[in-house]
Amino acid sequence: MPDRLSFQTTLIHNDYVAPEGFAAFPQAIHHASTVLFDNVAALRARNWQQKDNYTYGLHGTPTTFTLEARLAAIEDGKHCRLAPSGLAAIALVDFAFLKSGDEVLIPDNVYNPSRDLADWLSADFGIGVRYYDPLIGAGIADMIQANTKLIWTEAPGSVSMEVPDLPAICRAAHAKNVLVALDNTWSAGIALRAFDLGVDIVMQALTKYQSGGSDVLMGAVITRDDDLHRRIELAHMRLGFGIGADDAYLVLRSLPTMKLRFEAHDAAAREVAHWLKARPEISAVLHPALPDCPGHEIWQRDFTGAGGLFSVLFDPRYTEAQTDRFVDGLKLFKIGFSWGGAHSLCVPYRIQKMRSSWNHQGQLVRFNIGLEDPKDLITDIEQAFTLL
Numbered sequence: 001m002p003d004r005l006s007f008q009t010t011l012i013h014n015d016y017v018a019p020e021g022f023a024a025f026p027q028a029i030h031h032a033s034t035v036l037f038d039n040v041a042a043l044r045a046r047n048w049q050q051k052d053n054y055t056y057g058l059h060g061t062p063t064t065f066t067l068e069a070r071l072a073a074i075e076d077g078k079h080c081r082l083a084p085s086g087l088a089a090i091a092l093v094d095f096a097f098l099k100s101g102d103e104v105l106i107p108d109n110v111y112n113p114s115r116d117l118a119d120w121l122s123a124d125f126g127i128g129v130r131y132y133d134p135l136i137g138a139g140i141a142d143m144i145q146a147n148t149k150l151i152w153t154e155a156p157g158s159v160s161m162e163v164p165d166l167p168a169i170c171r172a173a174h175a176k177n178v179l180v181a182l183d184n185t186w187s188a189g190i191a192l193r194a195f196d197l198g199v200d201i202v203m204q205a206l207t208k209y210q211s212g213g214s215d216v217l218m219g220a221v222i223t224r225d226d227d228l229h230r231r232i233e234l235a236h237m238r239l240g241f242g243i244g245a246d247d248a249y250l251v252l253r254s255l256p257t258m259k260l261r262f263e264a265h266d267a268a269a270r271e272v273a274h275w276l277k278a279r280p281e282i283s284a285v286l287h288p289a290l291p292d293c294p295g296h297e298i299w300q301r302d303f304t305g306a307g308g309l310f311s312v313l314f315d316p317r318y319t320e321a322q323t324d325r326f327v328d329g330l331k332l333f334k335i336g337f338s339w340g341g342a343h344s345l346c347v348p349y350r351i352q353k354m355r356s357s358w359n360h361q362g363q364l365v366r367f368n369i370g371l372e373d374p375k376d377l378i379t380d381i382e383q384a385f386t387l388l
């Protein structure tokens with residue numbers, strides 16, 4: 001056997017120990033709210049933070065602990081905690097590392113519910129929030145104040161797709177003892193080595209590629225650092241962010257195929273994106289692997305793949321009513337949020353209303369390229385173009 005297995009092989013071969021006399025591949029699903037102790041002494045000696053010391057279903061079962069270990073391994077991290085959604089995982093990071101009087105810096109292209117959460121933290125919890133240009137790079141140093149405690153990054157932004165310079169942001173942050181958290185949902189931990197680039201905390205919405213079924217909501221927060229993990233664990237315990245074992249099992253079941261699905265999404269999305277680039281209806285294809293996308297050269301430097309999510313800007317001659325007609329006219333692409341599942345999706349965004357700094361012309365429409373034959377998806381887009 002080779003000394004070091006490839007990533008795809010480790011997604012399938014892991015250290016699961018089956019119950020005596022029942023060897024099989026799947027991880028068992030362990031349900032529990034109450035966990036029983038042998039005696040009072042064992043109850044008094046409990047330690048909910050130790051992975052082999054089960055105390056209460058909320059803190060984890062063998063099923064959720066197994067999923068946490070596999071997700072940490074995928075990111076090349078050490079610790080992981082699950083949360084009931086990607087948004088809950090973002091909130092977990094905010095509650096773990098911010099208190100009244102602190103400040104958090106957030107990219108202006110951030111996933112919109114994360115922005116809404118930050119604005120709530122600012123309005124009701126006394127936490128300072130400032131937004132920065134996602135392409136700011138090393139310039140973030142000028143924004144860091146004495147009370148700045150956390151910098152969020154998203155690579156790339158999940159609607160307007162700018163790719164940030166993570167190493168430059170991390171260097172500037174660490175020079176001033178500020179933590180950097182990354183929403184790494186877009187590349188699922190497959191196409192970006194976040195910790196190697198300097199990121200301290202990785203958050204993922206497992207709702208996307210890790211689930212792959214458009215049916216599970218879940219998030220994860222992953223670290224390499226014991227002290228950071230301890231703070232995440234405490235916030236997790238205090239917030240009561242438990243995960244159902246059935247949902248954890250669904251994600252465990254999908255993980256062995258995740259890389260293959262991701263690569264299929266990636267290949268199909270690039271085929272559709274290149275086709276769109278040559279169309280007169282489209283003025284820009286905001287796909288990180290294409291030169292139209294701000295930060296394309298950073299993507300080339302830091303990423304090894306792209307997945308299925310990208311956006312386009314329509315030629316400014318088309319009104320919102322026309323591009324809405326285009327989206328309504330698609331047959332294979334369905335209209336709906338989220339991504340990472342087998343079905344292709346399409347969403348028009350009123351991005352001018354989401355970001356005051358947005359200065360591009362043309363309607364923005366986002367595609368999630370699923371696992372259908374890209375030729376059929378192109379034919380679908382082509383027929384919907386005639387409705388413009």
Ligand SMILES: Cc1ncc(COP(=O)(O)O)c(C=O)c1O
Binds near residue numbers: 088111205207218339
């Ligand atoms: C980039 C990004 N982060 C986080 C989330 C939140 O995930 P969830 O839907 O599981 O709350 C999403 C969901 O669309 C997302 O696109």
